[in-house]
Amino acid sequence: MNPLLEISFRVPFDQIRAEHVEPAVDELLADAAKRLEETIASDRPLHALDVMTERLDYAMSVVRHLEGVATTPELRAAYNAVQPKVSAFYAGLPLNEALWKAVQRYAASDEARALTGTMRRFLTKTVDNFKRHGAELDPAGKARLKEIDVELAAITTKFSEHVLDSTNQFELLVTDEAKLAGLPPTAVAAARASAESKSQTGWRFTLHAPSYMAVMTYLDDAAIRQQIWRAYNTRAVAEPYDNRPLTAKILTLRKEKAQLLGFRDFSDLVLDDRMAHNGTRAQQFLDNLHAKTEQRFVEENRELAAFAGRALDPWDVGYWSEKQRAALYDFDEEALRPYFPLDRVTAGMFQIFGRIFGIRVTEEQGVPVWDPAVRSFAIHDGSSGAFLGSFYADWFPRENKRGGAWMDALITGNTPEGKPHLGLICGNLTPPVDGKPALLTHREVETIFHEFGHLLHHLLSRVEVRSLAGTSVAWDFVELPSQIMENWCWERESLDLLARHFETGAAIPEDLFQKMKRAKTFRAANAQMRQLGFAYVDLALHREWKGEDVIQYTRRHLARFAPAPLPDDYAMIAGFTHLFASPVAYGAGYYSYKWAEVLDADAFTRFRKEGVFSETAGRDFREKILARGDSEDPAELYRSFMGRDPDPSALLERAGLA
């Protein structure tokens, strides 16, 4: 029996093999196609649509997960073999005319007209989704839309290849050791290893983040910093990797697509089903934050120039701010590690959120897992004792596991039937060494809290429609439950529950805690202006751009947000994969980073006022946000929790910009 064919709450990770993947997915695709026909013929197609692909979803999420955490060449090959046909199946659904007719027929029925609440929202969203995929266009319009999508997919792929290739094309070999002054030993060793890997003698620097960041932050030699900074900011502007014509083409096609579908511009199309709703509101949001950041931004840069004793060029800013930071705070992040042993951190986290949200987290034994290091936990409701779901935790790096930290859903439960949820949380945290427990950085602790927030959004969901449950929410809302959790890593009361010296059990000393808090707001206006600049340019390109030279257009806009004058050939946009590496990507959505921060800082003010362990605020957050998924407009959910719309003051205050 193929273990991928049936949904099993205790996923048989110990039995799943690469050879199960293709036969299972082929069978489940055939099953989904059969169900699709039944859905089209059904007089209640909406309900059928919601569960149509449940078995396929499950099998694919298990396989995708295994490919990410326990990959083998066989598993990767099997995944790559099935992935295109599965994507094609899902992508074909909103373009299926018979399905669209069935949905329309149902939408016109008495039953549909009487729908309320979550089912009403599901119907509206389904109809809107078909329309955004061109369901209402005439045949010529549909054909053109298809052409645009095909072309966008091809050009955006080319764009990201160009960025990769032009990034890899650059190298700088330093042979004079004296020129390495200022660099930390780890960066010197990495540069040496990089040279050796290319059979070169000396120290090799590249445009990849670890090498680039180390040079910009620490290297004393300003001429080398300038050379590398200029190379980084002029990537992909010359043959054979020229992205200049591609950016213009992508922007033109996106605009044409939006207008074909009846929207003013690409931002209105993309934001239609997000919390901001349209480009105008996203722009107002940025304008407001910009006005409140600008003055402090100017001051910070004046202070930095005074500290350096001269006007700075862009390649000096990172270097001098690091010097200024060290002079002002004398704060070494490594000093915090002994206070963050992993087990204590997670136990403290379960205790905090157990209390606030009224849940109980306990470790489970004997559950099949994909690696002996993986642990499994159950979540019960604190008052009723009901079993809500389980999750796996896989914390440390392995060779067969991808990098980063993430949360994923394996099974979305069903509220009326009391079916539990299943999810997981993965990280690549500092592993235990020298017989000591795993000792984490504060940033790693924040990461655990962040991913646990996404996990609770899934595990505490009580939404009757599967497609609207848990983390299936608007892009500019999804980071609220995760980012808000990070706030508990900065409050003395909560920190004392999870931060204890691994040998002495002592809490973080007060002076270290104060340094950590002060260092957090260092040059916060610059950090914010940088993000606002990218968000501004993104919206300008997708709302106002009229065919001008994209490089010059971007440079002109970003000049207002830059801490030092930008050179004439500044061309960061040609390497800006966030906006152009896929047909939608972060296009018209870059503002979401700041948007989500405003939401989390503002929502946390309830805990500030009512207490960081407030059960009233906690239960409200659980019932009005975490439990609700996308069952209502996120702006409404937010209002039901806060009693008003989001207010950016809390973010400004947290960043020391109030």
Ligand SMILES: [Zn+2]
């Ligand atoms: Zn996140």
